[in-house]
Amino acid sequence: xxxxxxxxxxxxxxxxxxxxxxxxxxxxxxxxxxxxxxxxxxxxxxxxxxxxxxxxxxxxxxxxxxxxxxxxxxxxxxxxxxxxxxxxxxxxxxxxxxxxxxxxxxxxxxxxxxxxxxxxxxxxxxxxxxxxxxxxxxxxxxxxxxxxxxxxxxxxxxxxxxxxxxxxxxxxxxxxxxxxxxxxxxxxxxxxxxxxxxxx
Numbered sequence: 347x348x349x350x351x352x353x354x355x356x357x358x359x360x361x362x363x364x365x366x367x368x369x370x371x372x373x374x375x376x377x378x379x380x381x382x383x384x385x386x387x388x389x390x391x392x393x394x395x396x397x398x399x400x401x402x403x404x405x406x407x408x409x410x411x412x413x414x415x416x417x418x419x420x421x422x423x424x425x426x427x428x429x430x431x432x433x434x435x436x437x438x439x440x441x442x443x444x445x446x447x448x449x450x451x452x453x454x455x456x457x458x459x460x461x462x463x464x465x466x467x468x469x470x471x472x473x474x475x476x477x478x479x480x481x482x483x484x485x486x487x488x489x490x491x492x493x494x495x496x497x498x499x500x501x502x503x504x505x506x507x508x509x510x511x512x513x514x515x516x517x518x519x520x521x522x523x524x525x526x527x528x529x530x531x532x533x534x535x536x537x538x539x540x541x542x543x544x545x546x
Contacts, residue, residue: 347443349436350376350473353420353429356383357393358403358514358536360527362507364410366475369504370448371411374473378415378443380436381407385420385427397421399539406529430462433469445470448502455488458495467497474501515542 352367371379383400384393393400397418404416419435420427429447436445447470449457454474457463472492474485489499509527513519519527528536536542 347378347440348374348376349440349443349445350374350379351382351432351436351445351447351470352379352407353382353384353427353432353447355393355511356381356400356404357395357511358400358528358532358541359406360509360511360514360532361529362509362527364407364529365507366448366450366502366504367407367414368410369475369502370446370473371413373500373502374446376413376446378440379411379413381414381416382420382432383416383418385423386425395541399535399541403532403535406531409529409531428461430466430469433466437469446473446500447471448473448475450474451476451485454485454492454499457488457492464495467492467495471498471500474499475504476501476506517543 350370352370354363356363367379367381381404383397383404385397398421401416401418401421407416408414420432433445433447436443449472451474454472460466474489476485485501493499509519514524514527525533
């Protein structure tokens, strides 16, 4: 069995996230793909959007494949979310499964700063998503360094869509662009909850 972890703050999920998960699904072809909204990510400020609202927005990902499910595990834990703990949970839940985890190319370059990163490398195959055009050389160097430490790395060929959740929250996109970036279920949740200064 193959299980793919797709984690993030998802505040909000957008078309770039959808592209990345779609590419990872095509590459890995997992039996299970677990979308995991973070509780409090250790490398970012805590989201001010309630976990249950981010969880509701993440239902948009289930349209991509019957294999996709959304988990509230990290949100339910409370406190900071460390990837190694989530992976330990998945190992217990799916004993013997091959675990895969998507990460953005920006995270690959700082992966050796993650909490218990060597243990993570031993548990999963990393599925790397490029975040910006032209970052190939830096990525290959970072991947080689992690492979020398025992890591297994695959590159997903997702189209790079330059958009950011922080820019959506800040109201930097005009309405027509927002309509392209936000899956309809996400736009509905934003509208119903008056998120981001009633963006929509």
